Amino acid sequence: MAKHRSAALVQEGITQLTGRSDSPRLDAEVLLLAACGINRTALARDPDQPIDAQSADAFFSFLKRRCRAEPIAYILGHKEFWSLDIELNDATLVPRPETEILVEMTLDAIPRDTAIELADLGTGSGAIALALAIERPLARITATDISRAALTKARENAKRLALDIHFVEGDWYAPLNGHQFDAIVSNPPYVRREDPALETGPAHFEPALALFAGDDGLDCIRTLCAGLKDHLRPGGLVVLEHGHNQQDAVHALLFATGLESIVQVTDHAGLARVTSARMPR
Ligand SMILES: C[S@@+](CC[C@H](N)C(=O)[O-])C[C@H]1O[C@@H](n2cnc3c(N)ncnc32)[C@H](O)[C@@H]1O
Known part of the structure; x- marks a missing residue:
């Protein structure tokens, strides 16, 4: 049985990000989706789905960076601009x-x-x-x-x-x-x-x-x-x-x-x- 479930991970994200981000729930969900490679519809369909260990590790590493105020766009490596998906790097x-x-x-x-x-x-x-x-x-x-x-x-x-x-x-x-x-x-x-x-x-x-x-x-x-x-x-x-x-x-x-x-x-x-x-x- 998977050790991690999505609802608990989102809740953990909200807890850690409250007071550090203006949008703790949204951030936690976006980071979880990116870590798992699933889309919002899939998460909405089953908000408490099992998450494999590798995805959970990726989520916790993203969360740590976000707690230090790193912009989501740098964590994910891309940002939407003019409806285009623009990839980013450190420069x-x-x-x-x-x-x-x-x-x-x-x-x-x-x-x-x-x-x-x-x-x-x-x-x-x-x-x-x-x-x-x-x-x-x-x-x-x-x-x-x-x-x-x-x-x-x-x-x-x-x-x-x-x-x-x-x-x-x-x-x-x-x-x-x-x-x-x-x-x-x-x-x-x-x-x-x-x-x-x-x-x-x-x-x-x-x-x-x-x-x-x-x-x-x-x-x-x-x-x-x-x-x-x-x-x-x-x-x-x-x-x-x-x-x-x-x-x-x-x-x-x-x-x-x-x-x-x-x-x-x-x-x-x-x-x-x-x-x-x-x-x-
Ligand atoms: C405020 S950013 C804008 C980036 C992008 N155009 C945008 O709107 O998202 C300014 C850009 O100018 C570049 N830059 C800084 N000094 C420059 C220079 N002397 N000559 C050319 N580009 C320079 C930076 O590397 C950076 O990419």
Whole structure:
């Protein structure tokens, strides 16, 4: 007879995660499903099913990591973004829901039937480039990152999803060799080096290279804005994600670079998180 049963394991998970997670039951169930390789319907059909020793061990190891506040996405190695299953590794940021606002703004500005050239700078797992590639199959998309490990995962994601993206490694514009694009999008690092909010919580597990951008969090955005004149075609679109308290600075940087039609969009909390602008014709 199996030593472990699913209901007891879920209950143990809830007990250990209460006070450590905002969603103890959901977390415990998701971790158990992943550990056993079963789906939610199978668990709902038989909520007290026998669990073999190997699956129970995997569950306890996942639970231990979750109790230390590691994001579920890193524990499971993947995260849904724009309805795509995006695989992650240690070098990739977990794609955020607010980044879907950047995808929406970009899609709103790009007609479905045009073969534009677009660059996603700092692609990480490839989340933005992959979402845009699936929605705009005619677009020729180049995606860059300075992290070779992140790019490896982005390439794997594109291959698994059968999406054609040109990946290049390097520091912001350097690997583009002066090429110009119709659209440049980026969710760059934008966290202040000393941000106290990051000493605990999920960000503690994320790669520093994906998060931090100098004393005011704007170093990468400054570099991106400075390169627009050389890499964005006349009439071209730029869309940047940024921190909720950086909208004025980002507006000022784009304006100083000579961009026009600056638009800022808020997230579900009403905070401006994404800014778009156009290079004058
Ligand atoms: C905030 S993460 C965004 C990742 C992904 N685009 C997303 O939205 O989930 C920023 C990304 O920029 C990359 N990055 C940091 N510094 C860079 C640089 N100098 N040049 C290119 N990419 C850089 C990081 O490796 C990381 O993947």
